[in-house]
Amino acid sequence: MTFSKFGNGHADTIMSGIITLAKEGMLPLSVLVFIASILVPLLKIIGLLFLLLSIQGRWNVGPHHRTILYRIIEFVGRWSMLDIFVITILVALVDLGAIAQIIPGAGATAFGAVVILTMLAARKFDSRLIWDNTND
């Protein structure tokens, strides 16, 4: 999104926001944002890929742990919508014409699509498949 204050606008991406935070000495906070906004969605996709590959390849590695992994992926999915909601609120609230204004950027659509698609992927995944090749 673009945040313009007194006419000087600058566009913010998730990554640039993290770098700004880190530069201003708020390293712990920037790490938190990095985890929540970039690492978690990425790990979600990698986790699902791992689950699917493990089923395709019939790897017999800890069905218990894989079930827990699946539950975490399914639970965490909806919380990624947080960034989208924050943008919505900020866009509506900070609309002071020339003084300050927030305009959403194309990244917002992409991010929203990522959230929806990963949630759909997690829902469509059949957790029973994990147990199909086990004999206990």
Add this chain to the structure above:
Amino acid sequence: MLNRLITACHECDLLVKRQSVAYGEKGCCPRCGNRLYEPKRDSVNKCMAMAISGLILIIPANLLPLMTMEVLGRSEQDTLISGVIALYKEDYWFVALLVLLAGSLVPLLKLLLMLFVTACLKMNRRPQTLPWLFRFYHEVDTWGMIEVYMLAILVSAVKLLDLANIVPGVGLYCFAGLLLTTVLLSINLDEERFWEMIETDANS
């Protein structure tokens, strides 16, 4: 007859012998640990009460200002719907649609479905669509994201706090109440019991 004695775990498909579980206890799948049943006291009544209070609260929560920002003598209000409209005006219709669905339409749909289902169960009516509607409720459940939205309100308030004066609005209290009712509803919802009631009276 068989399904009275045996349940299939919906997470790992293991067939489990049914056991009666007392209130406050829960039955878990012995293989994957998934919760199979967890009886709740007075589930239908409580869910109906929560659905009604939720329906009362959801209208002001959507339409009244959640918070007001005061800066340089100007004030700007934000409601759930105004955020959607602002996004739509900036040509982000996809994001606007997403927020509208997850923030207000799906929660509204969920409450209406719950009210209808509980009303049918209370009045001993079993319309043909009842199982379908309850399944639909289950499907739609994850897409209502009131608690995520609540957190988003807090995050954006904190972000703007050093730029401007943020005053909570009436809508925010209604929204918090709505959040509380939906949480209480999902805590008190005994899906096993609901299905049992939907099934038994349809046969007899």
